Amino acid sequence: MQESATIIDIRHIQVGYGQKTVIGDVTLTAGPGELIGILGPNGSGKSTLLKSLCGLLPYSKGEVLLFGRPLLSMSERDRARQVAYMQQEVQVSFGITALDAVLTGRYPYLHWWQNESPADYAIARQYMSFAGVGDLAQRPLHELSGGERQRVMLAKALAQETPLLFLDEPTASLDLSYQEEIFRYCQQICREGKTVLIVVHDIRLAAKFCSRLILLSAGGILSDGPPSQVVTPEHLYQAFGLQSAVYENYISGQLDIHTYDRRSAGQPGKAIHVIGGGGTIGTIIRALRENAYPVSCGILRQGDMDTAVAMAFGTDNLVSQAFGPIGRELGEQNRQKIAQAHYTILGNLYFSQENLDNLKAAFTAGRLIIVEDSPINSRDGTAGEAALLYRQLTARPETTVMKLDELLLAVEKRSL
Incomplete structure (x- = not known):
């Protein structure tokens, strides 16, 4: 040749x-x-x-x-x-x-x-x-x-x-x-x-x-x-x-590559803040963006799958380093985004001491949706501290507990 x-x-x-x-x-x-x-x-x-x-x-x-x-x-x-x-x-x-x-x-x-x-x-x-x-x-x-x-x-x-x-x-x-x-x-x-x-x-x-x-x-x-x-x-x-x-x-x-048409969803929905990590909220982010909801996310980790999905769908993200506890400044920014959102969604994530502040921040939400597809005891790596906080959250009148499928249906109907 x-x-x-x-x-x-x-x-x-x-x-x-x-x-x-x-x-x-x-x-x-x-x-x-x-x-x-x-x-x-x-x-x-x-x-x-x-x-x-x-x-x-x-x-x-x-x-x-x-x-x-x-x-x-x-x-x-x-x-x-x-x-x-x-x-x-x-x-x-x-x-x-x-x-x-x-x-x-x-x-x-x-x-x-x-x-x-x-x-x-x-x-x-x-x-x-x-x-x-x-x-x-x-x-x-x-x-x-x-x-x-x-x-x-x-x-x-x-x-x-x-x-x-x-x-x-x-x-x-x-x-x-x-x-x-x-x-x-x-x-x-x-x-x-x-x-x-x-x-x-x-x-x-x-x-x-x-x-x-x-x-x-x-x-x-x-x-x-x-x-x-x-x-x-x-x-x-x-x-x-x-x-x-x-x-x-x-x-x-x-x-x-995921293609969609935001224009088909009509007027933008209410602002949603999503708390997740470890691949627990990617489906939620995609559904919200497809249905024209303004979305913010926090606090995600560098290199996490949820971080990649959130960035791809153009959400307003708070991202921390891959390891170590959530810092004071990021924690405060997370609470500010929660305060600005009409709803806050807490994903079905695993809790450790490093991300426990995400769970604590959820207490500041005026309207909180908790996605629960597995028991909290199986997702608690804090020797019971996360489970205690979680049960306190679910007992609040401002909190609604849903399965993921139920939440996705509500998003599709734009009923949030």
């Missing part, structure tokens, strides 16, 4: 159909081993960009270089030896088998008078096996399911054995398991040095598997970089008009 620090160099290209400009001014480079996801709303130019980069759609301005050579100066055969393109929709010819379809990927290496050699057949079968369709070799292509055809077309593109691979929504017709398989195939070939540009609709899949993302909007690049820098609430709102929360999932280590 040819070696170069830059495989493709795209310089200020403009692309369109007739008088309509779809891609206004795009500049980017891609190097070996990159798996680049291309995101964007419908009409943002994702497919148009790929077609222009493999010579199927001419660009009216700018320049594209493949390994330093101008794309438009290369013959069709030369381009086909450098770039393989898997298009979004495939026209299926009756009678052609899956193996026949994959063998067409070998055409750049054959003269017009040549038939496929045993080596070409071996290459085709190798990539069919790689894509999980080796047992479909003699099946007519039109008899295959949409997902099976997609994997056959991936095998065809791989059979071209090019350093650069363009995939236009290759997972569109696939079940979830096969969608992830396609991305894993792409990761594997990128580890071998190939470069893949893939148009993706599913932001979560793109963020999980791609090493780099390009977010298109209004015919240009809105953001280009690693997933954590591209998939942000601000970018998703600019590109898609989506209200969202983006945070790292503590279990998977991947970006978790």
